[in-house]
Amino acid sequence: MFVTTLHEEIPLLGGDVTDGVVRVGDTVRRPTRPSTPSVHALLRHLEAAGFEGAPRVVGIDERGREILTYLEGESGLRPLPPYAVTDEALAALAGLLRRFHDAAATFRPPRHAVWENGSNDDLAPELVGHCDVNLDNVVFRDGLPYALIDFDLARPTTRLFDVVTTLRHWAPLADPVDLDPVQRELEPGPRLRLFCDAYGLRPRDRRRLLDLARLRFSRSYVAMRARAATGGGWARMWAEGAGTRIRRAGAWLDTHHDELHAHLV
Ligand SMILES: Nc1ncnc2c1ncn2[C@@H]1O[C@H](COP(=O)(O)OP(=O)(O)O)[C@@H](O)[C@H]1O
Ligand SMILES: [Mg+2]
Known part of the structure; x- marks a missing residue:
């Protein structure tokens, strides 16, 4: 039961473009693209520079998706609050x-x-x-x-x-x-x-x-x-x-x- 919960994939529907963005625990999984390694280099730089306002790169999962930290809060709300x-x-x-x-x-x-x-x-x-x-x-x-x-x-x-x-x-x-x-x-x-x-x-x-x-x-x-x-x-x-x-x-x-x-x- 506990293990099932850990691996549960919750679709994140707030965006408008990317199919298959999901939350897994305290991470987000997203499809990769040719620019992903460059974007990861940027996100790692932001982390090293002490900038708090961006997800951290965790890595690539067994299905080839990027793993980023899930940032608690509100986003993608419609109608806008x-x-x-x-x-x-x-x-x-x-x-x-x-x-x-x-x-x-x-x-x-x-x-x-x-x-x-x-x-x-x-x-x-x-x-x-x-x-x-x-x-x-x-x-x-x-x-x-x-x-x-x-x-x-x-x-x-x-x-x-x-x-x-x-x-x-x-x-x-x-x-x-x-x-x-x-x-x-x-x-x-x-x-x-x-x-x-x-x-x-x-x-x-x-x-x-x-x-x-x-x-x-x-x-x-x-x-x-x-x-x-x-x-x-x-x-x-x-x-x-x-x-x-x-x-x-x-x-x-x-x-x-x-x-x-x-x-x-
Ligand atoms: N790292 C994250 N932390 C929290 N929520 C996220 C994160 N990444 C994506 N989301 C949620 O999923 C939605 C869609 O993801 P996003 O990366 O913006 O994809 P798209 O390319 O479809 O716009 C976002 O609007 C947001 O609500
Ligand atoms: Mg988006």
């Missing part, structure tokens, strides 16, 4: 991303590192970013963001590009028709400023933020369409309108550009 969208949560997330970036900045990727492809900045990479800080990839404790999970899309990028991707979901930068009910009353302009202040974003990055967001929308559209062609979870997301949502977000950003920018300068 009100605590997920408070200003306090946004400021805590900015602090978490800043500490992650500062730890990641001293990481030297292994020779022949393999990273997932995706849209990116034109400027030279400063670090390996998370590149997918959406609402499902953050674990909350006591109502505040506590850790980042799902580093599948990590890749060399700029701090600002990772900030922009995060704000896309958390400001949020989106057409209100695509938002969860609790997000519709949020004021994205003041929240952009709040996040940038809590992160300590450089003035030159603040001035570039919306232009890079606009560029990211066009590039993400192309990158996601290419991923959708590979099938699986990405094809499902695309069929469910992911491309249309990016297009709408781009149009919404064009309409509100000037009033949003006023909060960044």
